[in-house]
Amino acid sequence: MAEWFSPDEWRAVALSLRVSLWATGLSLPFGVLVAHLLARRVFWGKQVLNGLVHLPLILPPVVTGYLLLLTFGRNGVIGHYLEAWFGVVLAFRWTGAVLASAVMAFPLMVRAIRLSIEAVDPKLEQAAATLGAAPVWVFLTVSLPLILPGIIVGAVLAFAKAMGEFGATITFVSNIPGQTQTLPSAIYSFLQVPGGDPQALRLVLVSVVVAMAALVLSEWASKAVARRISGA
Amino acid sequence: MSLSVALSHRFAGFALQVEFTAEAGVTALFGPSGSGKTSVINAVAGLLQPDRGRIIRDGQILLDTEGGTNLPPQRRQIGYVFQEARLFPHLTVRQNLLYGRWFAARTESAAFDRVVQMLDVAPLLTRRPGALSGGERQRVAIGRALLANPQILLMDEPLAALDGARKAEILPYIEQLRAETRIPILYVSHSVSEITRLANRVVLLSEGRVLRTGTVAEVFSDPNVVTAVGLRDAGSVLTARIAGQDDDGLTRLETAAGPIWLPRIAGATGALVRVRIAAQEVILARHRPEGLSALNILPGTVTALRLGQGPGAIVQLRVGDDLLLARLTHRSVVALELSVGCPVYAVLKSVAVAPGDIGAGSQAPS
Numbered sequence: 001m002a003e004w005f006s007p008d009e010w011r012a013v014a015l016s017l018r019v020s021l022w023a024t025g026l027s028l029p030f031g032v033l034v035a036h037l038l039a040r041r042v043f044w045g046k047q048v049l050n051g052l053v054h055l056p057l058i059l060p061p062v063v064t065g066y067l068l069l070l071t072f073g074r075n076g077v078i079g080h081y082l083e084a085w086f087g088v089v090l091a092f093r094w095t096g097a098v099l100a101s102a103v104m105a106f107p108l109m110v111r112a113i114r115l116s117i118e119a120v121d122p123k124l125e126q127a128a129a130t131l132g133a134a135p136v137w138v139f140l141t142v143s144l145p146l147i148l149p150g151i152i153v154g155a156v157l158a159f160a161k162a163m164g165e166f167g168a169t170i171t172f173v174s175n176i177p178g179q180t181q182t183l184p185s186a187i188y189s190f191l192q193v194p195g196g197d198p199q200a201l202r203l204v205l206v207s208v209v210v211a212m213a214a215l216v217l218s219e220w221a222s223k224a225v226a227r228r229i230s231g232a
Numbered sequence: 233m234s235l236s237v238a239l240s241h242r243f244a245g246f247a248l249q250v251e252f253t254a255e256a257g258v259t260a261l262f263g264p265s266g267s268g269k270t271s272v273i274n275a276v277a278g279l280l281q282p283d284r285g286r287i288i289r290d291g292q293i294l295l296d297t298e299g300g301t302n303l304p305p306q307r308r309q310i311g312y313v314f315q316e317a318r319l320f321p322h323l324t325v326r327q328n329l330l331y332g333r334w335f336a337a338r339t340e341s342a343a344f345d346r347v348v349q350m351l352d353v354a355p356l357l358t359r360r361p362g363a364l365s366g367g368e369r370q371r372v373a374i375g376r377a378l379l380a381n382p383q384i385l386l387m388d389e390p391l392a393a394l395d396g397a398r399k400a401e402i403l404p405y406i407e408q409l410r411a412e413t414r415i416p417i418l419y420v421s422h423s424v425s426e427i428t429r430l431a432n433r434v435v436l437l438s439e440g441r442v443l444r445t446g447t448v449a450e451v452f453s454d455p456n457v458v459t460a461v462g463l464r465d466a467g468s469v470l471t472a473r474i475a476g477q478d479d480d481g482l483t484r485l486e487t488a489a490g491p492i493w494l495p496r497i498a499g500a501t502g503a504l505v506r507v508r509i510a511a512q513e514v515i516l517a518r519h520r521p522e523g524l525s526a527l528n529i530l531p532g533t534v535t536a537l538r539l540g541q542g543p544g545a546i547v548q549l550r551v552g553d554d555l556l557l558a559r560l561t562h563r564s565v566v567a568l569e570l571s572v573g574c575p576v577y578a579v580l581k582s583v584a585v586a587p588g589d590i591g592a593g594s595q596a597p598s
Contacts, residue, residue, distance in 0.1 A: 014260035124319050129305040130277055130312040131380045132335030141331075145322045 004219070009199060011178050012186035013206055015094060019182060020162035023102035024155050026107055027109060030149075033155060034106075040122075056168070057107040060077035065171025068100055072172075096173040101162035109158040116150020146229055149222035156218030160211050183207060235384055235416045237294075239275050239285030248272070248440040254384075254416040258406075260427040260448075261420045263437035263460065269420040272437070273386045276418065277312050278305035289383055306335065311377030313387040317369040319361035325372050326357040332380025347375045350412070351405055362597070367398035371405060377410075382405065385409075385417040391426060399426075406430055423467040424452075428508045429586035436460060448506070453555035455538040456548040458511065464544070467510035470554045474499045482527075489551030492528040497585050506586040511546060514558035515579040518568055528580040532556065534572055537565065549576060 005013065037043070038050055056064045072079040073091045082088040090096035120143055128138040166184035173180040175189060187203045190196035238251040239375040248268045252259075261269040274280035275286055278294070281302060287295040294303050311332075319328050329344065348354050351371045361369060370390055377385060390406070391399045405428065410417065421427055426446065427434060434451040437440065438460040444451050451457060453468040472485040472492070482493040485507065492507075499505060532551035539545045545565045547558045556578055570576070 121318075123316070124320060125312070126279055127312065127314060127318040128320070128331070130279070130308075130310055130386075131332035131376065132306045132309075133331075134304075134306050134335075137335070141334075142320055212367070 001035050005202070006199070008177050009186065012181050012183050012203065014049045015181065016163055016183035019094060019097045019101055019180040020159050023105060023162040024159045026161060027102040027106055027158065028151070028155055031106065031109040031113055031158070032151065035110045035117055038110070039114045053110050054107045056104050061104065061167025062171050064103060065100060065168035068103065068168065068172045072099060073098065092173050092176065092180060094173070094180055097182060100168040100172045101165040104165045104168050105158035105161035108161050110153040112154035112157055113147065113150045116147040120146045144167065148156055148229070149226045152222045156214050160214045163207065163210055174223065233290060233415055234406055235276070235289045237272065237276060237287050239272070239287065240433055241271065241275070241280070241282035244546035246440060250437065250440070250442050252435045252442055252445055254418055254433070256414050256416055257432035258410050258417045258419050258430050260431035260434045261418060261437060262422065262427050262434050264422060264462065267437040268440040271541070273388055273418050273420055274443040274586065276384065277310050277386055278303060278308050301358060307379070309383040311380050311385045313373050313377045313385070313390045314388045315392050319369055319376070320371055321361050324357065325353060325359050325364070328361065328372055329353070329375050330395045331376060331388055338508060343385040344379060347378050351375045351407060365398070366394050367401045370394065370402055374405065374409070378450070381459060383415055384477030385413070385415055387417065388420045389422070404427060424461065425508070425584065425586065428469050428506055449554070453548060453557055455536050455548045455557060458546050462590055464512070464587045466559065467508055467513070468554070468556050469506055469508050472507050474501050474503045474505060476501055489530045489532065492530070492580065492583065494583055507514055508583070508586065509556060509580055511557040511559035513581040514556060515581065516558050516560060516570070517577045517579060520577050521579060524579065526579045526581065528579070528583065530578045532574055532576055532578055534574045537570060537572060539565070551578060551579060
């Protein structure tokens with residue numbers, strides 16, 4: 001498969017896969033937590049949290065990218081301390097692409113998981129508590145297995161979104177071949193040079209195949225899990 | 233084994249204020265819908281935190297709002313059988329039954345076999361709840377609650393979601409449970425027939441308050457509870473002993489008031505049964521009636537009279553050692569010149585039997 005692609009193309013595909021996997025994996029625990037807070041808890045500032053989570057869905061991606069640069073750039077509010085204390089730099093690195101795609105994909109992930117949490121009958125969780133299960137065990141043995149289909153759907157949506165994320169990524173980490181040039185950035189670059197169309201088209205095909213595969217896989221996995229937990 | 237409950241809680245438009253104790257055996261929380269029954273056992277379970285209250289089990293404080301104690305549900309050692317089973321859909325029957333054991337290490341494995349046998353769930357163990365009938369689900373739910381090794385068993389209308397045949401399927405298991413466990417069972421129901429059959433004691437709730445507590449016979453023969461119980465359901469409960477089966481298909485029962493005959497009921501001679509005599513099925517006469525088709529006529533004395541708002545009246549009478557209620561019209565009370573102390577004959581039009589041995593211990597749990 002490697003000989004079909006030029007090294008630059010191959011690096012872009014590999015980078016996008018790596019960025020998307022990390023973005024999905026790292027944001028998943030937070031996604032479950034935030035979805036749980038929004039679905040089940042009543043607290044001050046809930047609407048603010050809800051708004052913040054959904055903001056990247058509505059804002060122009062370039063605005064999100066610029067806000068990330070202001071916050072997590074080397075001179076940003078948080079980025080400055082990340083570098084001073086931990087030596088971590090996000091801007092213009094592939095790790096920054098992980099952050100950018102995680103932020104952009106987060107609302108999709110939270111929505112899917114939140115819907116599945118809302119579908120779990122709280123009475124089952126009460127029943128588990130009366131049987132001696134402390135809240136963390138109730139979550140691990142009852143809630144989590146029941147929301148697994150939602151988590152799978154949320155994770156796959158987030159992965160697909162991260163694969164396709166362009167605006168925030170290019171603004172925050174630029175488009176450096178081999179370092180921060182993801183699949184969409186590479187397509188964009190090829191389209192900017194004369195005669196780059198065939199290369200762009202190859203990458204477009206890769207995008208479509210990866211997205212389709214992800215959707216089919218998630219459909220299959222969530223159906224299998226749903227069948228297992230529906231109790232038939 | 234005892235449980236004492238005192239609590240008060242304000243809901244929107246409804247105030248709950250109850251106080252009662254429960255011993256080993258079945259204590260029924262009885263009352264019309266909206267009387268606060270489920271709220272009371274939810275408070276015992278820790279699923280509802282009342283504004284004020286004290287719940288103590290065998291000296292252990294489960295809740296004391298003054299002292300600042302409030303054990304969470306998982307530390308109260310309760311078993312809770314809900315109206316809708318609430319089995320975990322993603323676990324098999326066996327995993328459901330064993331769920332409580334993960335958290336209560338005290339359960340021995342012999343208990344599992346015993347419960348599985350008692351509830352006849354062995355053929356279901358590998359199935360999932362989605363593949364069970366309503367009655368099977370409820371049996372598994374009972375087993376799951378028992379295997380958490382509870383010190384109190386709470387049952388919230390466990391039969392209400394089932395049809396008549398399924399109810400009849402579950403009742404014997406609950407009766408067996410009552411006979412075999414030493415823990416208090418709080419049983420919420422609004423069905424007089426279920427309570428007649430199952431309960432040792434009754435706590436009658438009405439509009440969030442305890443109207444009356446006592447044995448089943450005491451509570452249901454009190455003319456003052458008729459409104460709360462409902463006119464159709466009002467009636468007294470007697471304990472009778474099967475005295476013999478007659479050749480013509482009738483069964484002779486001995487009650488403290490005298491013999492009564494009923495169409496054949498199953499049961500060994502000497503077995504105890506409870507019979508329920510609805511107040512509207514009793515006719516009163518001042519003289520022993522003759523030329524009447526009714527078989528069951530008991531002599532007694534009027535002990536209380538209660539005239540209602542409308543044309544009705546409730547008469548309580550003592551027959552032997554038992555108390556009966558009769559529902560008459562105000563006009564009949566006047567026509568018969570009934571007053572407390574008057575001798576009368578009670579003609580029983582029909583008698584309902586709660587089959588099954590209620591056991592000697594059911595009379596007055598100590």
